[in-house]
Structures are given as C-alpha cells and as structure tokens.
Amino acid sequence: MKLKTVLTIFAALPVIVSFGSIGYPGGIGTTSRHEPSKAQVDSSKGCLAEDEVSDAIRKLSGQIEVDQARKKFLRAARRSPGCRQQVIAAITSAMDKPNLNITYNQTERDLWHEGSILLGNLKAVEALDLLIKHLDMDDGEWSRTMSHTPALEGVIRMGSIAIPKLSATLSHSPDRSIRQHAVFCLSFIGGRSALRVLRRALPSESDRCVHWFISESINGLDNKRFRFDGDSTKWFSAFVCIGGSVKSHSAKKFGEELVRKPFR
Numbered sequence: 001m002k003l004k005t006v007l008t009i010f011a012a013l014p015v016i017v018s019f020g021s022i023g024y025p026g027g028i029g030t031t032s033r034h035e036p037s038k039a040q041v042d043s044s045k046g047c048l049a050e051d052e053v054s055d056a057i058r059k060l061s062g063q064i065e066v067d068q069a070r071k072k073f074l075r076a077a078r079r080s081p082g083c084r085q086q087v088i089a090a091i092t093s094a095m096d097k098p099n100l101n102i103t104y105n106q107t108e109r110d111l112w113h114e115g116s117i118l119l120g121n122l123k124a125v126e127a128l129d130l131l132i133k134h135l136d137m138d139d140g141e142w143s144r145t146m147s148h149t150p151a152l153e154g155v156i157r158m159g160s161i162a163i164p165k166l167s168a169t170l171s172h173s174p175d176r177s178i179r180q181h182a183v184f185c186l187s188f189i190g191g192r193s194a195l196r197v198l199r200r201a202l203p204s205e206s207d208r209c210v211h212w213f214i215s216e217s218i219n220g221l222d223n224k225r226f227r228f229d230g231d232s233t234k235w236f237s238a239f240v241c242i243g244g245s246v247k248s249h250s251a252k253k254f255g256e257e258l259v260r261k262p263f264r
Contacts, residue, residue: 047083048076053090060118061094061111070118077122088124091115096130102150103140112137112150120157128165131155135169135181152181156188163193170201179210184239187217187228195221209241 048056052072059069073091077084095115102109112134119127131151141148155162162185169182183201186194198218205211216238220230228235 047079047086048072048090053086057090057094057111060091060114061107063110066110066114070114073118074121084122085126088119088122088126091118092124092127092130100134100137102137109139109150113147116150116154117157120154123158123161125158125161125165128155128158128162132165132169132178132182135185136175136177149181152185155185159189160191160193163189163191163197166194167197167201170197170205176207176210179205179207180213180239180241183210183213183217187220187235190221190227192226195226209238212241213238 056069056072059065060073073087077087092115095112097108100108102112116131119131131154134151135155136149137151138149146152155166166182166186166189170179173179173182183198186198195218198214198221202211202214202218205214213235216230216235217228220228220235223229
C-alpha cells in the first residue's frame with residue numbers, strides 16, 4: 001500500500017496533525033494534460049517569462065535552490081488570476097508525465113514532492129484530478145510521516161475544496177488503493193462534509209479493507225468538532241489493512257509494529 005502524511009498524528013491526533021511543514025487540526029476523475037489555454041496564456045502576460053518558468057521547474061526538481069523556486073512561483077501566483085493559472089499550468093504540466101515512476105527517478109520524486117505542496121498551498125482545484133490519479137504513488141520507501149507519498153499532501157493541503165472530488169473517487173474509482181487513500185485524505189481534512197461523504201460511501205463499499213477503514217474513520221470524526229479523535233491504532237491498522245490485502249510490505253510491517261507498540 002502507498003501512503004504519506006504525518007502519522008505523528010497518532011501520537012497526538014486529537015490536538016493537531018502535522019503534514020509536512022503545515023499543521024492540520026484533527027486530522028476522480030481522469031486526468032488530462034494540463035496545457036494552459038490560450039486565454040490563460042494571454043492573461044499571464046507580464047508574469048513569469050518562459051525561461052523563468054523552466055528555471056524554477058528545474059530547481060524544484062533538484063535539491064539546490066528549491067526554496068528560491070518555491071518563492072518565485074508563489075510570488076508570481078499572487079500577482080493576478082492569470083499569473084496564478086500560469087503557475088499552476090506550468091507545475092501540473094511538468095508533473096504529468098507518462099510512465100511516471102518516482103521510485104527510480106530522483107528528479108521526478110523531488111518535483112512531485114515540491115509540486116504537490118505548491119499546488120496544495122495554491123488551493124489549485126484544477127490539479128485535483130492529477131493528484132488523485134496518483135494518490136497512492138510512493139517512492140518505494142516508508143515512514144510514519146507518509147513523506148514518501150507526495151500526492152496525499154497536496155490533496156490534504158487543499159482542505160474542504162477537495163471533498164467533492166474525493167467523494168466522486170470513493171463512488172466511482174475501481175482502484176481500491178486509490179479509494180483507501182481518498183478516505184485517508186478525508187480523515188485528515190475532517191469537517192461535517194467529510195464525515196457525511198464517508199457515511200454515504202460506507203454501505204456501497206464492497207472491498208473489505210476499504211469498508212473497514214471508512215468505518216474507523218467515521219468513528220474518529222463523529223464528534224462535536226468533526227476532527228479525528230478516535231483510536232489511532234485501530235485507524236492505522238485499518239488503513240494498512242492488517243490481515244487483508246496490502247500492496248506494500250513495508251506499510252504492513254509498520255502497521256504490525258504499530259499494533260505491538262501503539263503511539264497511545
């Protein structure tokens with residue numbers, strides 16, 4: 001199974017969840033090439049020049065001057081709606097590659113990590129199809145911070161605006177791993193709408209593992225604050241589906257260790 005989010009959440013889930021550098025309280029569509037439309041290109045005149053965009057993408061894809069590139073994109077996106085569209089189109093076009101494999105490609109791995117964070121911070125709903133399509137994509141590693149599954153962070157950073165797409169994913173995606181990760185995002189985002197989506201999805205979910213995880217997520221969010229305040233050990237065990245079908249051996253191993261030595 002593939003994953004990525006601050007599961008230090010489990011140590012202090014009721015208070016605050018830290019995802020990457022951002023703190024979170026409590027807690028498909030198909031993708032297409034993200035080419036900017038003519039209107040977007042025209043409205044982005046005076047924003048970033050083509051060579052500036054290329055240079056910033058190159059820096060996001062490496063480990064040198066990443067912060068400089070991040071700030072350049074964020075400053076440009078604040079100039080106007082047209083500039084924001086230019087930035088989002090540039091990032092999504094760079095990320096949306098055929099035969100993507102971030103396990104063996106450090107450049108793509110770095111780009112997806114930084115790009116997902118940027119898209120999340122920009123609340124780029126236009127990029128949700130791309131991120132959700134790769135929701136369970138990991139780089140072959142595992143950690144309790146879920147830092148190796150980049151699309152998760154981008155979706156969670158978007159917050160409640162991602163809920164309609166996540167709801168559609170739960171209803172229509174044939175991929176049980178993608179549905180499982182959509183539930184993960186909803187648990188972190190929290191709120192009344194997320195809880196409503198999970199309750200609606202539970203009766204029709206046929207996969208045992210996903211059904212179990214939805215149930216545990218509902219239990220955790222069903223409180224006055226609609227923020228996860230449930231049994232984190234049970235929740236994570238359901239996520240990796242111990243005793244069920246788990247794609248990633250490393251995730252299953254960590255889940256088993258968590259049960260033996262729970263955070264709380």
